[in-house]
Amino acid sequence: MDIMTTTPADPMRLIRSRLHVDGSHTTSSLSQAVRRGEMLRLRRSVYVPASQWFQAYPWDRHLMAAAAHALWRPDSVFCRETALALHGLPLLRTPRVVHVRTARRQQVGRRRPAPMTGTASDAVVREMLSRERGPEGQRLTAHDLNGVSTRRVLTPEPSLDVEVLGGPPGLGQVLRVELLEAAVMDTLPRLRFDEAVVVLDALRAGRHRRPTELSQDSLGQWEHLLTSRMATQRWTLAWEVSDPAAESPGESLSRARMVEAGLLLPELQKVFDLPDGSRARVDFWWPELGLVGEFDGKMKYTRARELSGVDVAQAVFEEKVREDQLRALGLGVVRWCWPEASHPTSLGRLLREVGVPEG
Incomplete structure (x- = not known):
């Protein structure tokens, strides 16, 4: 099991292709770097050094993918588990997708990114996996080249308030993220009980990026997001069990x-x-x-x-x-x-x- 914590301490480096004044475009040079096994493609026109991706923990890879998505689509609004992660709340399981809102019903659903290795040959990919190591020095497998998909979620009516947060360290980037209270109320009833307790313990203890405390009253303003009796019951149980005295996700999970x-x-x-x-x-x-x-x-x-x-x-x-x-x-x-x-x-x-x- 991996615990997704707050944004990574080490600066990230994402590279976005751009047009030069002489009319040339960096996409070609970046694509060549991908074919050589030096770079990986996270989103269209957004790349990351291969070693940085491999040396990152799963939760940091999720944040990298979110940051790359924001570089590709700056108007994106992050929601659900991705919003909770960007707000600095711990997640019991690292999301396998980046959650973003869409106003178009036909766009709802999961979309896989293009292969991270582009058109690199099998020999280059094998050499790259043999050469690089994971965050704890472990050997890599093809699983480490699975990109992070995007899941588009329909924007509710009325739409939820949005905060602007600084992105992961080193990028000098801002991301549009749903308001913390709204993201919590919208997401927690969809999580397992143990996952919800982990989030709520941290929320009530103030272990998130918001400089002010959250009260039950401030969360109650978003009760309309509990759209069923089951959602209300799941939320109520998790809240009643949660305790800000828990000092780690492991303690929360144990309780x-x-x-x-x-x-x-x-x-x-x-x-x-x-x-x-x-x-x-x-x-x-x-x-x-x-x-x-x-x-x-x-x-x-x-x-x-x-x-x-x-x-x-x-x-x-x-x-x-x-x-x-x-x-x-x-x-x-x-x-x-x-x-x-x-x-x-x-x-x-x-x-x-x-x-x-x-x-």
Whole structure:
């Protein structure tokens, strides 16, 4: 499972073909670069260095495709999951399409882009995939050359308000995106329950690009977008379960799994004074059981050096010491990672095994 987070920290470089004053056009030189395996074509007349695409995570590729679409069609209005991503909200699954509005009913639907490799030969493509590496140094496959399709969604009546947001870093670009409140109300009832909780936890905690807080009243102004009883029920349940105290998508997903399993819900972010004089804030706490729950996401360790200057081995060691200190207080500790949280029933089964009752 991949978690789509906010816009990437590293600057992007997209190149748009243009006409020179001498009458020549850069399309020919860019097409030649594609045939040599140096560039990839994201949208008509918009290109990206091959190495930049391959070294990007799936969520960054989605943002690149959205930025490329905006360069190709500057009047595009982004909606649904793409709008949420551009607003900086985390998504449990990276969208496979770029969502844009259209006022023409005949344009509604999914459209695949032209091949990213243009007319490059099979030999060039094989050499490129062999030469380049993915964001974590992994080998590439033909799947990494799947372009991001466009899904055109009919503009509702009346049309939704639009915000102008800065695009991904390095492009000096602005994108037209549906208002955050409208995008949330329009999109969340279409998501799975766990996906909706991940978005709402972040929204209520202010982990998005809007400088002001969102209230339930401000969202309520867009209730007309809940066009069915089912949509209203899905929205209401996700909102009631959401909690701004959750500090990561993994914690949000874990709590959604607990709700789905019908388990007793824990307190969030409980702080304990440890025997060595330090303090520990834990993800989940069941006071009735004296039980601490901790979600261990991969990023918690792989980003340790980036965030605090501590290497991965040291971060793992410190986490082990912290757990020993919690156990010294007489507390039980249960841990899980993405595989357990991602599976529909694994986390519920694990928590039942350590004594968490039904709620």
